[in-house]
Amino acid sequence: MLSVFLEVLRRDLLLAWRNRADVLVTLAFFTIVACLFPFGVGAEPNLLRTIAPGVLWVAALLATLLSLHRLFAQDHTDGVLEQLLLSPEPPVLWVLAKVLAHWLTTAVPLIVAAPALALLFDMTQSATMVLVLSLLLGTPILSLLGGVGAALTLGLRGGGMLLALLVLPLFVPILIFGAGAVDADLAGTGAAAHLMLLGGGSLAALALAPWASAAALRIAVE
Amino acid sequence: METGQRFSLFRYAAPQQFYPLAGRLAPWFAAAAVVFTLIGLYLGFFVAPTDAVQGEVYRVIFIHVPAAWMSMFVYLIMAFWSAVGIVFNTRLSAMMAQALAPTGAMFCFVALWTGALWGRPTWGAYWVWDARLTSQLLLLFLYFGFMALTRAIEDPRRADKAGAILALVGAINVPIIYFSVKWWNTLHQGASVSLTKAPSMATTMLMAMLVMALAAWAYTIAVVLWRVRPLILERERHTEWVGDVLETSEARA
Numbered sequence: 001m002l003s004v005f006l007e008v009l010r011r012d013l014l015l016a017w018r019n020r021a022d023v024l025v026t027l028a029f030f031t032i033v034a035c036l037f038p039f040g041v042g043a044e045p046n047l048l049r050t051i052a053p054g055v056l057w058v059a060a061l062l063a064t065l066l067s068l069h070r071l072f073a074q075d076h077t078d079g080v081l082e083q084l085l086l087s088p089e090p091p092v093l094w095v096l097a098k099v100l101a102h103w104l105t106t107a108v109p110l111i112v113a114a115p116a117l118a119l120l121f122d123m124t125q126s127a128t129m130v131l132v133l134s135l136l137l138g139t140p141i142l143s144l145l146g147g148v149g150a151a152l153t154l155g156l157r158g159g160g161m162l163l164a165l166l167v168l169p170l171f172v173p174i175l176i177f178g179a180g181a182v183d184a185d186l187a188g189t190g191a192a193a194h195l196m197l198l199g200g201g202s203l204a205a206l207a208l209a210p211w212a213s214a215a216a217l218r219i220a221v222e
Numbered sequence: 223m224e225t226g227q228r229f230s231l232f233r234y235a236a237p238q239q240f241y242p243l244a245g246r247l248a249p250w251f252a253a254a255a256v257v258f259t260l261i262g263l264y265l266g267f268f269v270a271p272t273d274a275v276q277g278e279v280y281r282v283i284f285i286h287v288p289a290a291w292m293s294m295f296v297y298l299i300m301a302f303w304s305a306v307g308i309v310f311n312t313r314l315s316a317m318m319a320q321a322l323a324p325t326g327a328m329f330c331f332v333a334l335w336t337g338a339l340w341g342r343p344t345w346g347a348y349w350v351w352d353a354r355l356t357s358q359l360l361l362l363f364l365y366f367g368f369m370a371l372t373r374a375i376e377d378p379r380r381a382d383k384a385g386a387i388l389a390l391v392g393a394i395n396v397p398i399i400y401f402s403v404k405w406w407n408t409l410h411q412g413a414s415v416s417l418t419k420a421p422s423m424a425t426t427m428l429m430a431m432l433v434m435a436l437a438a439w440a441y442t443i444a445v446v447l448w449r450v451r452p453l454i455l456e457r458e459r460h461t462e463w464v465g466d467v468l469e470t471s472e473a474r475a
Contacts, residue, residue: 148391152384156374165370166388169363170395173402180406201398208394212387219383 001093008084008094012101015074022070027109030063034117045122052121053131053182057175060110060135061142065164065171067106068146071098072217076154082221091214099147099210107139127182130191134181137198138174144202144209145170151216174201235312237454238463244447244454251444258437265430282340288435290333290354292442293361294396296326300368301393304386314450316382317457319389320372321449325442327365334358353404360399364392378457 016023037055038048075081084094114135118128149167153159181194234240266284273280300319307315337355338348349355371388375381458464 145391148387152371152388153374158374162367162370162374165363166367169360169367169399170391172360173395173398176402176406212391216384216387219380219387222380 001089004087004089005093005097008097009101012098013104016101016105022067023105023109026063026067026106027113029066030059030110030113031117033059033062035120038120048121049123052118052123053127053179054175055121056114056117056131057135057138057179060107060114060139061168061171061175063110064106064139064142064146065167067102068150068163068167069160071102071147071150072154073150076220081217085218085221091217092210095147095210095213095217096206099143099213102147103140103143107135107143111135111139123182124186127186130185130195131182133195134178134191134198137195137202138178140202141174141198141205142171144205144213147213148209148216151213151220154217154220174198177201235310235314237314237317237458238461240314241451241454241467244451248444248447248451251440251447255437255440255444258433258440262430262433262437265426265433270426270430271424276344279340279343282336284430284434286333286336286340287431288438289329289336290358291435292438293326293329293333293358296322296329296442297361297364297389297393297396300326301389304389307382307386308390313382313457314454316386317450317453318446319385320382321446321453322442323365323369323372324449325445327362327369329438329442330358330362330365334362353400353406356403357396357400360403361396364396368392 034055037051041047041051072081075084085091111132114132115128118131123131146163146167149163149170152166153163156162177194177197181191181198184194185191234243262284266281270281270284272278300322303315303319303322306312307319334355337358341350342348368385368388372381372385375384455464455467
């Protein structure tokens with residue numbers, strides 16, 4: 001059973017590596033969205049410092065959203081998805097592997113890039129640390145929940161817009177706790193509570209979301 | 223005995239049995255909705271005393287609060303039918319969920335709109351980022367998402383099941399959204415305006431509000447029964463009984 005998980009993970013990572021441009025485009029999108037805000041609200045350093053956590057989290061959220069279609073669409077068009085569903089292996093396993101691959105190729109680059117962007121907003125070192133931690137704990141929920149949305153909208157016309165409508169309201173709590181963690185750290189109340197909630201949310205999503213994704217995929221393919 | 227009970231319990235799960243039942247029940251619920259609305263509005267606008275603090279403006283709550291309650295109930299009922307549909311694989315429950323969604327969205331919108339009208343004279347702003355307002359807005363988006371997804375899928379069976387999964391995922395998330403927004407709000411704004419701090423309510427006000435809530439229930443049931451009937455006909459158009467129904471209605475016309 002574990003071999004299926006590892007094999008699908010290896011395959012998806014390999015595919016991502018061969019299409020490196022996709023990953024880089026997501027990263028570029030993240031950077032550009034974050035850089036747009038100073039033009040919009042003005043480059044006053046105090047203001048930038050206040051909005052930085054929210055801006056970086058919203059940018060990460062949108063970047064994840066735009067990358068979600070990669071999760072199943074390719075496999076859906078070339079028939080791999082059907083073969084996987086026909087195989088005797090439990091779908092939850094390989095869905096989880098695909099989501100993990102998506103997280104590794106989308107969220108991890110964002111997390112690595114986040115401290116550099118934090119410099120642009122003049123964030124303090126401890127706030128940057130908390131931001132990275134909150135992204136590390138929160139982005140798995142984005143990939144897991146987004147996987148459900150991607151599976152539900154698989155192969156639909158106007159799927160991208162629809163996906164945004166389906167998932168963005170569900171992402172709101174993650175945004176609140178993610179950006180809230182940094183704010184709490186800046187306010188001196190400590191970010192532990194927020195980070196624990198994000199971690200708990202990740203575990204809950206890990207337990208529930210793959211089942212929903214697997215069920216949605218079965219519906220989409222049959 | 224066992225089979226007899228089961229027969230009666232699931233009898234109306236068959237679209238063929240439910241279609242005439244819905245047609246018979248809907249006018250009664252519609253009539254009840256009209257009666258309750260008239261009584262409730264009369265109580266609310268003529269009998270209930272003027273609020274000492276807010277003046278006459280407060281009377282919008284007789285529409286606002288029942289609409290807000292109903293918008294949340296409807297989502298729960300939708301999630302309930304979705305769960306029934308997934309567990310028992312009944313066709314009718316998905317149709318019920320889809321018939322419910324527009325009414326829920328409508329109540330959501332009414333609650334937001336009347337809330338804005340009430341907020342302007344009371345709070346001095348049409349909109350504040352209060353926990354209740356924000357979660358109500360997100361609920362509206364969840365309704366839109368459900369409707370958009372079920373409309374976008376052409377195959378009705380896939381639409382039913384995908385909608386059911388989405389409704390259940392949404393139902394799990396609604397409390398999470400509510401509490402996260404509430405916490406976010408207290409962190410950011412400190413003491414904000416709250417409906418719970420309103421002075422305790424006179425009995426007539428409460429009566430009027432409850433009657434209006436009953437009216438909202440009756441309206442929802444009537445509208446959903448009416449909306450589910452054409453859905454049933456559309457889905458079951460290949461069956462013999464639908465042909466009979468259509469023939470008799472054509473003959474009558």
